[in-house]
Amino acid sequence: MTRYIGTGEMxxxxxxxxxxxxxxxxxxxxxxxxxxxxxxxxxxxxxxHSAGGVIELMPIADARSxxxxxxxxxxxxxxxxxxxxxxxGVLADMATGYPLLVSEMTVLTALRTAATSAxxxxxxxxxGSRSMALIGTGAQAEFQALAFKTVIGIDEIRLFDVDPAxxxxxxxxxxxxxxxxxxxxxxxxxxxxxxIVTTATADKARATILTPDLVEPGQHLNAIGGDCPGxxxxxxxxxxxxxxxxxxxxxxxxxxxxQQMPADYPVTELWRVLRGEASGRVxxxxxxxxxxxxxxxxxxxxLHCLRQIAGAGPDLDxxxxxxxxxxxxxxxxxxGAAFERAA
Amino acid sequence: MTRYIGTGEMxxxxxxxxxxxxxxxxxxxxxxxxxxxxxxxxxxxxxxHSAGGVIELMPIADARSxxxxxxxxxxxxxxxxxxxxxxxGVLADMATGYPLLVSEMTVLTALRTAATSAxxxxxxxxxGSRSMALIGTGAQAEFQALAFKTVIGIDEIRLFDVDPAxxxxxxxxxxxxxxxxxxxxxxxxxxxxxxIVTTATADKARATILTPDLVEPGQHLNAIGGDCPGxxxxxxxxxxxxxxxxxxxxxxxxxxxxQQMPADYPVTELWRVLRGEASGRVxxxxxxxxxxxxxxxxxxxxLHCLRQIAGAGPDLDxxxxxxxxxxxxxxxxxxGAAFERAA
Numbered sequence: 001m002t003r004y005i006g007t008g009e010m011x012x013x014x015x016x017x018x019x020x021x022x023x024x025x026x027x028x029x030x031x032x033x034x035x036x037x038x039x040x041x042x043x044x045x046x047x048x049h050s051a052g053g054v055i056e057l058m059p060i061a062d063a064r065s066x067x068x069x070x071x072x073x074x075x076x077x078x079x080x081x082x083x084x085x086x087x088x089g090v091l092a093d094m095a096t097g098y099p100l101l102v103s104e105m106t107v108l109t110a111l112r113t114a115a116t117s118a119x120x121x122x123x124x125x126x127x128g129s130r131s132m133a134l135i136g137t138g139a140q141a142e143f144q145a146l147a148f149k150t151v152i153g154i155d156e157i158r159l160f161d162v163d164p165a166x167x168x169x170x171x172x173x174x175x176x177x178x179x180x181x182x183x184x185x186x187x188x189x190x191x192x193x194x195x196i197v198t199t200a201t202a203d204k205a206r207a208t209i210l211t212p213d214l215v216e217p218g219q220h221l222n223a224i225g226g227d228c229p230g231x232x233x234x235x236x237x238x239x240x241x242x243x244x245x246x247x248x249x250x251x252x253x254x255x256x257x258x259q260q261m262p263a264d265y266p267v268t269e270l271w272r273v274l275r276g277e278a279s280g281r282v283x284x285x286x287x288x289x290x291x292x293x294x295x296x297x298x299x300x301x302x303l304h305c306l307r308q309i310a311g312a313g314p315d316l317d318x319x320x321x322x323x324x325x326x327x328x329x330x331x332x333x334x335x336g337a338a339f340e341r342a343a
Numbered sequence: 344m345t346r347y348i349g350t351g352e353m354x355x356x357x358x359x360x361x362x363x364x365x366x367x368x369x370x371x372x373x374x375x376x377x378x379x380x381x382x383x384x385x386x387x388x389x390x391x392h393s394a395g396g397v398i399e400l401m402p403i404a405d406a407r408s409x410x411x412x413x414x415x416x417x418x419x420x421x422x423x424x425x426x427x428x429x430x431x432g433v434l435a436d437m438a439t440g441y442p443l444l445v446s447e448m449t450v451l452t453a454l455r456t457a458a459t460s461a462x463x464x465x466x467x468x469x470x471g472s473r474s475m476a477l478i479g480t481g482a483q484a485e486f487q488a489l490a491f492k493t494v495i496g497i498d499e500i501r502l503f504d505v506d507p508a509x510x511x512x513x514x515x516x517x518x519x520x521x522x523x524x525x526x527x528x529x530x531x532x533x534x535x536x537x538x539i540v541t542t543a544t545a546d547k548a549r550a551t552i553l554t555p556d557l558v559e560p561g562q563h564l565n566a567i568g569g570d571c572p573g574x575x576x577x578x579x580x581x582x583x584x585x586x587x588x589x590x591x592x593x594x595x596x597x598x599x600x601x602q603q604m605p606a607d608y609p610v611t612e613l614w615r616v617l618r619g620e621a622s623g624r625v626x627x628x629x630x631x632x633x634x635x636x637x638x639x640x641x642x643x644x645x646l647h648c649l650r651q652i653a654g655a656g657p658d659l660d661x662x663x664x665x666x667x668x669x670x671x672x673x674x675x676x677x678x679g680a681a682f683e684r685a686a
């Protein structure tokens with residue numbers, strides 16, 4: 001049977017385990033999987049576009065496991081009272097090809113994105129970082145705040161969004177979590193003196209959320225909102241000053257902030273920094289950038305982690321129960337009875 | 344919510360509706376979808392290989408709907424008492440990107456493969472065809488027999504398989520369906536005088552199930568067993584004599600019988616014959632060949648047909664229920680309660 005985890009069980013599981021413990025487990029799994037990057041069979045994501053949006057499949061496999069995520073992106077959905085992004089994923093066994101787990105991944109993607117951001121910051125941000133500006137307080141915001149608190153030790157979050165209601169929402173959701181929450185009046189106010197700057201805006205265009213004059217030596221930039229062709233958040237002049245780390249270079253060249261830069265713009269893949277094969281931050285006043293677009297390995301890792309945390313539970317009957325593998329027909333129709341209606 | 348159809352409901356549904364009525368509906372849907380071929384956004388299938396087999400994703404979309412199938416192929420599974428091929432599929436709405444249906448597709452694939460074979464034969468076999476040789480009586484056999492009975496009017500099936508138990512299984516399953524069943528002692532005996540020859544063997548190598556001396560003028564060959572690189576059923580000299588029709592040329596060049604032929608070997612895509620833009624059979628003594636490997640459009644069509652037949656039923660909670668699309672965190676954690684455990 002194939003284990004099923006829907007949005008209801010996912011919410012129960014998060015409430016039971018707590019967001020921060022799960023984020024810590026996700027970071028541990030991600031670190032371990034990123035460090036064995038060469039074990040993976042990487043495939044490009046497959047996209048089908050329509051006027052209103054895109055549907056993508058993101059597969060990946062190692063010798064033992066296979067996963068894929070189904071994810072859409074439909075900016076107009078909010079006008080219909082629907083979500084822009086909905087995702088679900090599947091984990092399968094490479095030895096048999098059988099599906100092991102079908103899970104919702106809308107919430108899980110937010111968790112794994114935040115965990116990946118914090119993992120990258122653990123090797124890129126200045127040691128002892130305590131304050132983070134959070135520009136864009138939409139669906140990702142609270143997950144980012146909690147991941148940086150629990151993994152990096154951030155104790156102050158400066159919130160800014162062009163939508164005051166979104167700031168109020170994030171502030172209310174984070175109230176009581178142990179973070180000092182500052183509502184900034186501008187991007188500049190949020191960023192000034194922050195150790196880390198996270199941009200998580202949803203602008204569907206070339207936007208300039210962050211300009212070069214705002215960025216300070218030593219800051220770490222965690223840019224997660226520029227994640228598809230034509231969608232960026234940082235002024236190109238910032239990229240000329242940063243040491244830039246990406247997940248999977250061929251994908252980020254198309255989808256990330258660096259789509260603004262020439263093809264020879266230097267980047268380092270995160271797994272190489274995590275393995276100690278490349279340097280992340282070299283000097284205290286380096287400006288580091290994690291140009292994150294989201295990668296299939298993160299979903300693979302998150303699905304494995306979830307499967308372990310969730311344990312036994314509801315199953316789907318996606319695999320026919322057959323005593324004789326050649327007798328698919330007989331597994332459906334008992335002999336003699338198949339044609340009473342059809343004949 | 345997303346409608347779910349597992350193997351249990353699929354079997355109930357087939358028993359309730361009858362195999363033949365469902366095959367007829369599938370053929371009607373396939374004909375209509377193949378005839379609007381230019382409406383579809385075709386993508387290559389995405390494969391991840393391991394030592395034991397392959398896992399593939401097969402996506403396709405038109406302006407309104409999207410579908411993909413997950414399907415594995417693990418020849419060693421039978422030794423573990425498991426099936427070689429297991430499949431499930433998803434139908435989604437292109438306007439919102441939301442998943443509409445998750446369904447088992449192991450049985451549905453057998454049905455759509457048989458329906459596609461019969462649809463192709465309806466424009467390729469001689470009018471008035473009555474007898475069919477069925478070489479290879481494994482998991483596909485009964486579905487093929489019933490599709491050709493109900494769509495083409497075949498009344499005699501000559502069964503042959505190197506495994507006598509497989510022949511006995513197919514014969515027992517088809518007993519009472521209204522077909523005259525002949526157990527042939529050899530491929531030659533099965534093929535001699537047959538109007539249609541279906542090859543559905545599972546050899547995982549270049550095999551020569553059918554040799555040129557056996558094939559008679561006017562016969563229609565329905566070759567469904569040669570369906571991946573390195574796996575063929577027909578002697579190359581047969582292909583030099585046939586008018587050959589395929590589903591999607593770029594895929595069949597790699598996976599079909601015609602992988603044995605040079606790149607300029609002439610083929611016609613089925614949709615063009617169904618639209619009347621190309622000819623299938625021209626003369627009564629033409630030898631026609633449908634070199635079938637299975638294509639994403641067939642799954643798309645079958646999932647739509649299934650969704651219509653099945654109506655309302657069990658749902659999966661794959662889409663988070665959120666009043667505020669920016670408040671993913673709040674949809675999981677009620678305010679204030681999120682950190683009792685985590686803090």
